[in-house]
Amino acid sequence: MLFKLIRAERMKLKRSPVWIAFILMPIVPAVMGTINYLGNLDLLNSEWYSLWTQHTLFTCYFFLPIMVGIYCSYIMRLEQNNHNWNKTLTMPVPKSAVFAAKLIITAFMILISEIWIGILFILSGKAIGMSGALPLKDIAVWCLFGTLGGTVMAAVQLVISMLIKSFALPIGIALAGGISGMVFLAKDLGHIWPYSLMAYGMNSNSPQQMLESGYVPFILICIGYISLFTIAGSVIMSKREM
Secondary structure, three states: OHHHHHHHHHHHOOOOOHHHHHHHOOHHHHHHHHHHHHOOOOOOOOOHHHHHHHHHHHHHHHHHHHHHHHHHHHHHHHHHHOOOHHHHHOOOOOHHHHHHHHHHHHHHHHHHHHHHHHHHHHHHHHHOOOOOOOOHHHHHHHHHHHHHHHHHHHHHHHHHHHHOOOOHHHHHHHHHHHHHHHHHHHOOOOOOOOOOHHHHHOOOOOOOOOOOOOHHHHHHHHHHHHHHHHHHHHHHHHHOOO
16 A cells, blocks of 8 residues: 555656756755865865765755755645645555655655765766766765655655645745754764754765764664654644644
């Protein structure tokens, strides 16, 4: 049944305008980050790793949170605008499966976004003539863990978008969350704040130090948050008039 729900969510997004945001928005931080890198070559001397810090400076704290906010608001807006909640919530399936299907399709979109961000990063480095070895393994790890951390943010945003019927307000909350994530990372608390986990997973501040606390704690924290907000979303669906 879960797979049928996921397929239904995918069909809803097939001709969605959110793909425009997916294609265009990551280009902006890629250009900004590359320009910033070229303007600070005297300070940034680790080539690919330094370029990554400049790309993710704009991507993780501003553009990706906005994109996650857009994805989640749009998915929930489809149900609210077309009065689909009554039909959806009367289906003989657990409410947790309904929420999980929306979260899984959002996580898939985040993964595609991460892959696109990685491609833009490589293209940017090649365009400015970087001669060092391309850290493909590191890029893959950054994008995978960024997807996992982004899924935590998506779980939070789906709950917020379920509670707030406005399309724009949850996106603003996502942006504020992304900025707060930067603050928590600066205070070495990025591994416990839901809105920091995407940037933390992407190693945006210190890409040469691959998750100092280890992969397992990061994964467990993300799974814990995803489970928590999936339960919260399921309870809200069960108890609240949608």
